[in-house]
Amino acid sequence: MSFHAIEQAPGRLNRSELAIPGSQPQMFEKAAKSDVDVIFLDLEDAVAPDEKEQARKNIIQALNDIDWGNKSMSVRINGLDTHYMYRDVVDVVEQAGERLDLIMIPKVGTAADVYAVDMMVTQIEDAKGYSKRIGFEHIIETALGMQNVSEIAAASKRNESLHFGVADYAASTRARTTIIGGVNQDYSVLTDPAEDGSRDVHWGDMWHYALARMVVAARANGLRPIDGPFGDFQDADGYRAAAKRAAVLGCEGKWAIHPSQIALANEVMSPSEAEVTKAKRILEAMAEAEAAGKGAVSLDGRLIDYASIRQAEVLVEKAKQISG
Ligand code: GLV
């Protein structure tokens, strides 16, 4: 290990994260009763300009009045390039800061953006005498944000997670897409011709680089990497496939833009019973190996070593978190 210790963000369960427009208060109660881990009440792109003020009021009232149980509550503020943003922070944190766990910052571009919001939130928390510190979730969804992702990830003690905002990222990079978070068949390769001259098309994951780059920046700074939206909420298989490939890369959660996606995210982002049992066996086998003075042994015909312990510990810890 490097001598540089990575401080981990608070261990918050974040398998699923539900987006609810602040302008749709009739959706709040149902969301509060759902099985989602994190809810973000949106003031940004799901809210039209002339609804922003009312949405802010709805959110403040809902944070104070609704029983959200043990869910983590977040508010997505408007971007730093808009005049809505300062009021979002001031009004929501002043009037509902006690129940607010997280602030989601969209289209974050530089570490200075994070610094600016941190400064505002710190002043309000101090003035109000809050003892709890609100955490930050950053959406990496512009070319600038991706270019500066490492600095953004390291920019504040409040940072908890990085989110891949695939829709805006596509717009910012001018990527060719049709469905939010889906794939494009033009991102593919052709196999060489077989004997009969036929060729296969292999589709690729056009988001691989962006997601992998964000995962590295998040993990190198002790933050949770979270995959963003999948637009076609009728396509459960498509959602599951997108969530699985994000999980394989190291993401620990995915957005739900529709309540039907919550169960899918929770399912994919929770370790299976078989995985937890295997992890426990690895820990037992390694404990025995260590007692016998060995650093590596075989289990079920495969080599396991100290790296296996670290992976198994992460899994067992996650299972504990889920079972509460
Ligand atoms: C989320 O905000 C996105 O743009 O995908």
Ligand code: MG
């Ligand atoms: Mg966006």
